[in-house]
Amino acid sequence: MRRTVAVLVVSGTLLAACTPSADDRVIVAAGTTVVDSGLIDAIVDEYIATGGDGSISVIGLSTQQVLAYGGAGNADVTITHDRAALDTFLEANTDSIAFPLFSSRFVLVGPPDTSFSDMSAPGVLRGVAAQGLPFVSRDDGSGTYTRERALWASIGVDPRGADWYIRTGTGMGATLQVASARAAVTLAEIGVFLTARDQLDLKEIGEEGDTLENPYDVAVVAPDDAPLAVTFVTWLISDAGGAAIESANDSIFGSQVYRLP
Amino acid sequence: MGYLWNVLGDAIAYLTEFGPDLRAIVVLTLIVSILATMIGAGLGIPVGVWLARARFTGRSLLLGIVNVGMGLPPVLAGLFVLLLLWGDGPLGDLDLLFTPAAMVGVQTMLALPIAIGVTVGAVAAMSPAATEQIRALRLTPWSRFTLIVSEARVGVIGAVAASFGRVIAEVGAVLIVGGNIAGETRVLTTAIVQESRQARFGAAVGLGLILLVLSVLVNGLLTWLQSRGERVV
Numbered sequence: 001m002r003r004t005v006a007v008l009v010v011s012g013t014l015l016a017a018c019t020p021s022a023d024d025r026v027i028v029a030a031g032t033t034v035v036d037s038g039l040i041d042a043i044v045d046e047y048i049a050t051g052g053d054g055s056i057s058v059i060g061l062s063t064q065q066v067l068a069y070g071g072a073g074n075a076d077v078t079i080t081h082d083r084a085a086l087d088t089f090l091e092a093n094t095d096s097i098a099f100p101l102f103s104s105r106f107v108l109v110g111p112p113d114t115s116f117s118d119m120s121a122p123g124v125l126r127g128v129a130a131q132g133l134p135f136v137s138r139d140d141g142s143g144t145y146t147r148e149r150a151l152w153a154s155i156g157v158d159p160r161g162a163d164w165y166i167r168t169g170t171g172m173g174a175t176l177q178v179a180s181a182r183a184a185v186t187l188a189e190i191g192v193f194l195t196a197r198d199q200l201d202l203k204e205i206g207e208e209g210d211t212l213e214n215p216y217d218v219a220v221v222a223p224d225d226a227p228l229a230v231t232f233v234t235w236l237i238s239d240a241g242g243a244a245i246e247s248a249n250d251s252i253f254g255s256q257v258y259r260l261p
Numbered sequence: 262m263g264y265l266w267n268v269l270g271d272a273i274a275y276l277t278e279f280g281p282d283l284r285a286i287v288v289l290t291l292i293v294s295i296l297a298t299m300i301g302a303g304l305g306i307p308v309g310v311w312l313a314r315a316r317f318t319g320r321s322l323l324l325g326i327v328n329v330g331m332g333l334p335p336v337l338a339g340l341f342v343l344l345l346l347w348g349d350g351p352l353g354d355l356d357l358l359f360t361p362a363a364m365v366g367v368q369t370m371l372a373l374p375i376a377i378g379v380t381v382g383a384v385a386a387m388s389p390a391a392t393e394q395i396r397a398l399r400l401t402p403w404s405r406f407t408l409i410v411s412e413a414r415v416g417v418i419g420a421v422a423a424s425f426g427r428v429i430a431e432v433g434a435v436l437i438v439g440g441n442i443a444g445e446t447r448v449l450t451t452a453i454v455q456e457s458r459q460a461r462f463g464a465a466v467g468l469g470l471i472l473l474v475l476s477v478l479v480n481g482l483l484t485w486l487q488s489r490g491e492r493v494v
Contacts, residue, residue, distance in 0.1 A: 061458065068460035139443065141459035167443035169455040170436070178440045181348065181358045201348060 024054045026229045029075035031143055032171050033189040034216065035060030039258060040079065042248035047235060050244075054228035064141025070096070070221045076229035081143035081189075081216045090219070098219035099237045102245055102258040106147055106212040109176070109193055109202040110185035122155045124185070124206040129157045132164045134184035138175050139167035143214070148187045151211065176200055189214060191257050216258070271463020272470060282443070287471060290448040293361055294429040297368030301428075302421045305376025309420065310409050312377065313384035324381070330374025335367075339434030342367040346438065359440040364448070367434045372424035379423050383416020384409060414490040422483040429476055449475075 030040050035058060044056045061069065063082045067089045069075040079101060080086055090096055108124050116127035128135050137159075138145040152159055159165040166184060168175045172192040179186040180200040193204075220226065220233050235241050242260050249256045312323060344350050346358040357363045391412050395405060410417050432450035439446035441455060449472045456465035 065458055065460045140455060166445075168441055169443065169447070169452075170441045174436075174440055178359050178442065181356075199347075 024228060026054050026056050026077060026226065026232055027075045028056055028058045028077040028079065028232075029061055029066040029069045030058060030079035031063050031066060031081055031216070032060040033081070033142075033144065033192050034079065034258070036171070036173060037191050037195050038252055039191065039248055042251060043236070043241070043244050046244035046248070047232065047241075050240065052235060053231055056232060062141040063143040063146070070219065073221070076221055076226045077233055078219045078221060079216055080219075081214055082146045083215065083217070085143075085146065086217055086219065093221065095223060096219050096221050097223055098217050099233070100261040101216045101218040101236065102260055103213060103215040104190050104258050105208065105214050106144065107188055107190050107193055107204045108185060108206040108212075109179065109188050109200075110205045111183045111201065112203045114185065114203075114205045119206050121151060121206050121209055121211055125151055125157065126155055128164075128185050129155075129159065129162075132162070134164050134166055134182050135159065136166045136168060136175055136179040136182065136184045136186040138172065138187075139169045140171075142172070144172060144187060144189050147212075147214070151187065154211070176202065191253070194253055194257065215261070268462045268466055272466035275464045275467035276470065285444050286447050286449055286452050286468070287475075289361060289446070290429065290450075290472075291475065293364050293368060293435070293448060294425060296365050297372050297428045298421065298425040300365070300369045301372025301424050302376040305373050305424070306380050306410065306417055306420060307406065309377040309380025310384055310406060310413075313381045314409075327374050327378045327381070331378045333371065333374065334433075335371055335431050336433035336437065338367050338370050339437035342370070342434070342438045358438065359442060359446055361439070361446060363438040364435045364446060367438050368428045368431060371431060371434065372428050375427055376420045376424045379420035380413075380417055383413040383420065386416065387413050415487050418483055418487045418490065422480055422487075425479055425483075426476070429472070429479070 028040065028044070034040050040058050044058060047056065059069075059075070063080040063085060066075065066078045066080050067085055070078040071089065071093060078089075086098060090098060108121060110124075110133075114124075114133075116124055118124075118126070127133070137148060166178065166182065168178050172189055173196055175186060176188055176193065176196050177200070178184070180202050183201070185205070186202075193200075193202075218233055218236060220229050223230050245258060245260060246256065249258055312320070312327070342363060343358070345352045346355065346363055347353055348358075357366075387409075395408055395412070398405075398408075400408065430450065432454060435446075435448060436451045436454065439448070439451065441447050441451040447455075449468050453465050453468045453472070456462070456468065
């Protein structure tokens, strides 16, 4: 009995030692696209290494859930890539402040032999719909899915319900795997695609264009209640933060995939 | 507390709109779970009976492997099957990745060690007198097997229940090899992950309630069979 108590006390102490106190913990909720590749972690490591205050915990969620977490007070900082959703969030949370962080792009990817007469993004989607080629959709609350819906709307096609329209409801990586296995076209965030490309039977199809820009924004949910979150975001959008973003890009992708605004 | 009641209200609203999408999820969950349990228990119970009574070198090693398998992390099984079925993998040509068949395969892998392990325990726990009697009787292997299963039926039904319980609650492995594709490979657990990822808690809880009801129904049936088995003894 005495031994059990001792074990419990020791493990409780260890657990407490590993858990930062609520006061100096900053919870950063970010889109899975930039968390899964390790980008945000690399930037946070640089912040801590250069003497940044507090303990930064990063969690990866869909953009919709990131904002839901922020709105419920579960996260101090949000990083999202859906301007319209962020604007709605800022209207509901008037204390919150947001800044442009960096920008990547979306790519349409598909089987290597995919070819259409019009290779612009709308042209590719028109071709997919006309030929009934399989198309894999995230079909979740992600910024990528919002953009995909906007692209379909721009050409006046509603693919939902079509038998060639495959809905996964999972993350970007799993969706790319399904697209590769089904020889299907999908809209991918470039960073995730570059990370997974070697394992996939997919290539970039279509031309780059303004409609595929993918800007990310960072927001402090409650600046008055979370001074350490303000400090972190102030650093993030400073020159020092910009340099950290550039070097994280270099070490992970070997090029500037997430470009500064 | 008010917040939780609201979520529960949303869940009930979600359930009242029971449509073809939700029906497909429930039906696939039942098919995959029942098939995997039937294959897992169908192979596992005979192996378990044999392993409980046979004496040979390497038996403890085999028992050890079964015990490790009972605690096999599902995501590892999922990863293993994913690599097997991957385009360039050994079974890539079968084109089974992201299909219900792949899900049944990985679920069977998870159910089999549990069916074996629990059966070994049930047979080993039979009274020495019964074991002695069965040994003395001149029986064909098949009638000996059915006699043992019928003597140890309470434990053997437990093996089926434990296998089913593991399979229907599983999420990591079926998400990896199934891909949660709407109308094709989406089951209750993977749909719950999807809904909670999007903060649609009403739908997530609604799906959870269905999962709970299915689990209670199937386990209730098995428990009823067990208690009938006890009475006959």
